[in-house]
Amino acid sequence: MDAQLLISGVIFGLSIGSIFFLMAIGLSLCFGLMRIISLDQMLYYSIGAYITYSVSLGTGSVWLGVLGGCAVAGIAAFAVERLIFRRIYERELTFSMITSFGILIGGIGVIKYFWGVVPRPVPVPVMTQIDIVGTEVPVYRLIVVAVAFLVYAGIWLFLNRTITGKAIRAGIEDVEHVEGLGINVSRLFTITFIIAGTLSGLAGGLHAPLIMVDPQMGIEVLAFVFMVVIIGGLGSIKGTLISAFIVGQVVSIGSLIYAPLAQMAPFAVMLLILLVKPTGLYGAALAKR
Amino acid sequence: MLKAFRWWWGILLAFSLLAAARIFLPLPFINEVVIFSIYTMGCSFLLGRVGFISFGQPAYLAVGAYATAFYLFYFGTNPYIGILLGVLAGCVVSFIVGPLFVRLRSDYFALVNLALAVIVFYLMQKVLAGITHGDNGLWFLTNIASTPVLDLSRPNHFFIFAMLVALAVWAFYKYLDDSIYGACCLATKINEDKFTFLGYSNFRVRLLAFVIANTTTALAGAMYAVYLGFVSPEMSSPSRAADPVVVTILGGVGTLYGPIVGAFAYTGMKDVISKLIGNWELFIGFLLVFIMLAGEKGIWGTLEPWLEKLLWRKKAAAGTAGPDEARR
Numbered sequence: 022m023d024a025q026l027l028i029s030g031v032i033f034g035l036s037i038g039s040i041f042f043l044m045a046i047g048l049s050l051c052f053g054l055m056r057i058i059s060l061d062q063m064l065y066y067s068i069g070a071y072i073t074y075s076v077s078l079g080t081g082s083v084w085l086g087v088l089g090g091c092a093v094a095g096i097a098a099f100a101v102e103r104l105i106f107r108r109i110y111e112r113e114l115t116f117s118m119i120t121s122f123g124i125l126i127g128g129i130g131v132i133k134y135f136w137g138v139v140p141r142p143v144p145v146p147v148m149t150q151i152d153i154v155g156t157e158v159p160v161y162r163l164i165v166v167a168v169a170f171l172v173y174a175g176i177w178l179f180l181n182r183t184i185t186g187k188a189i190r191a192g193i194e195d196v197e198h199v200e201g202l203g204i205n206v207s208r209l210f211t212i213t214f215i216i217a218g219t220l221s222g223l224a225g226g227l228h229a230p231l232i233m234v235d236p237q238m239g240i241e242v243l244a245f246v247f248m249v250v251i252i253g254g255l256g257s258i259k260g261t262l263i264s265a266f267i268v269g270q271v272v273s274i275g276s277l278i279y280a281p282l283a284q285m286a287p288f289a290v291m292l293l294i295l296l297v298k299p300t301g302l303y304g305a306a307l308a309k310r
Numbered sequence: 311m312l313k314a315f316r317w318w319w320g321i322l323l324a325f326s327l328l329a330a331a332r333i334f335l336p337l338p339f340i341n342e343v344v345i346f347s348i349y350t351m352g353c354s355f356l357l358g359r360v361g362f363i364s365f366g367q368p369a370y371l372a373v374g375a376y377a378t379a380f381y382l383f384y385f386g387t388n389p390y391i392g393i394l395l396g397v398l399a400g401c402v403v404s405f406i407v408g409p410l411f412v413r414l415r416s417d418y419f420a421l422v423n424l425a426l427a428v429i430v431f432y433l434m435q436k437v438l439a440g441i442t443h444g445d446n447g448l449w450f451l452t453n454i455a456s457t458p459v460l461d462l463s464r465p466n467h468f469f470i471f472a473m474l475v476a477l478a479v480w481a482f483y484k485y486l487d488d489s490i491y492g493a494c495c496l497a498t499k500i501n502e503d504k505f506t507f508l509g510y511s512n513f514r515v516r517l518l519a520f521v522i523a524n525t526t527t528a529l530a531g532a533m534y535a536v537y538l539g540f541v542s543p544e545m546s547s548p549s550r551a552a553d554p555v556v557v558t559i560l561g562g563v564g565t566l567y568g569p570i571v572g573a574f575a576y577t578g579m580k581d582v583i584s585k586l587i588g589n590w591e592l593f594i595g596f597l598l599v600f601i602m603l604a605g606e607k608g609i610w611g612t613l614e615p616w617l618e619k620l621l622w623r624k625k626a627a628a629g630t631a632g633p634d635e636a637r638r
């Protein structure tokens with residue numbers, strides 16, 4: 022394999038890993054704090070992508086579309102949390118999984134109703150390419166990676182420097198003590214869920230120019246996001262970042278070697294890691310409250 | 311009368327009711343219900359008895375269906391051998407992935423299983439497209455030879471065969487429920503630490519349950535393949551991964567007759583509603599959410615105690631009337 026192909030492969034892997042990271046962080050946070058598995062994050066991802074498509078078609082600006090996608094995804098997450106998840110926090114974990122899968126399937130039905138089943142293209146906002154060690158690299162992919170690192174830094178600052186963030190971190194350890202200290206846990210849950218939904222919407226908006234937007238996109242990406250979360254360990258942000266980039270590189274380099282490997286290789290990696298460490302790389306032994 | 315459903319001949323009663331439904335319902339519908347209830351039985355057993363939720367059932371369904379399809383498309387013509395091969399393939403595959411999967415906690419198990427369904431889907435659609443013909447699927451209806459006693463290429467004979475198989479499956483699960491092994495499964499679900507303390511192995515009980523459930527699913531897949539005469543990757547599509555879970559919950563988790571009631575209700579609703587609105591996914595998604603919010607007992611789970619109470623009250627009324635009469 023020549024160096025040019027390898028470099029573009031690595032950049033591709035980094036950008037796809039960034040998308041996976043943005044989505045997996047929501048799943049991870051929701052599991053850590055609320056002990057739910059929120060499959061409906063994939064729905065907010067699709068919503069983000071579709072809003073990006075519609076807004077960029079209407080105004081001509083993809084960035085505005087991404088912003089709108091984040092906002093609508095956040096609002097949808099807020100509504101779902103208030104109407105549905107509120108009632109199932111104290112039930113078993115599998116319960117939330119089934120319910121959120123229902124929301125995902127139903128949401129895909131809504132998307133099909135509004136936008137139809139035909140795949141839609143979204144233009145790439147930054148067409149320029151820069152030269153890295155003799156390889157032409159699209160700047161947009163680098164921007165996606167930069168956004169992912171900015172979000173990681175933002176989440177880190179939020180969790181370590183603000184009172185709400187500290188409360189969330191404490192809640193991941195022991196939510197009953199946090200409640201005992203007089204912090205409104207129910208509001209904490211809502212905030213976390215909105216953050217998760219917004220980040221998924223951001224992932225969808227950023228991913229839209231790189232692929233075709235179609236109703237099944239959430240389900241297509243589902244397996245990869247799962248693998249990221251499982252490899253990194255449920256509830257760990259650092260683990261999620263590392264495993265997102267591992268999975269991204271495995272997908273990208275794997276598809277360079279042999280195309281169908283893109284789908285199979287991450288699965289093999291996941292099975293290997295689970296064989297060694299059944300809770301993932303950074304997953305602690307978190308029990309259901 | 312309702313207590314009869316708890317005894318052995320309750321199974322016969324349930325199936326004779328289903329066979330009676332044959333008189334006034336179309337044959338394809340009943341066939342679909344019977345196969346679907348076998349499909350759901352595996353999921354129901356895993357969820358209700360062992361406490362594992364499996365979104366990966368389509369993977370095992372596809373394994374069974376494709377094993378049968380490969381045999382009928384490339385090698386032979388006898389549908390019975392095809393179905394046998396499908397079941398065997400399901401058993402082998404679940405023995406290979408089982409030891410890896412059942413070590414995991416329930417939440418990880420669900421995620422890994424769903425990932426497996428996606429992988430099988432891609433495997434059948436893209437990676438093995440050379441032999442599975444990708445999205446076009448394999449068509450082998452004309453390859454199925456007529457067999458002497460029960461001719462599976464004829465729908466009404468297939469119906470009798472499906473009923474016999476379902477009867478055998480239900481008898482088997484009834485036997486499991488009554489056996490010590492069934493109690494062991496429930497024990498690992500409720501308190502695995504205590505179960506280990508009593509000297510049993512969680513791993514072995516779960517592995518066996520996993521293999522049994524997924525072999526049942528593969529059987530359903532093989533029967534689908536013979537019944538429809540064609541298979542396509544659509545069968546293991548991740549968007550259909552929720553179907554068995556929905557039906558399990560619709561019918562009532564872990565009850566013996568839940569899968570039949572659920573499959574009946576689900577197939578019926580699908581037929582009626584897909585005629586009214588084209589957007590089937592929308593409906594099933596919100597139905598799932600609604601059932602989960604309303605309570606998780608399902609149709610049979612709600613109906614059973616209610617009917618029992620009704621009958622019991624009648625009996626009690628008759629019982630109090632008796633002594634009154636005597637006193638006079």
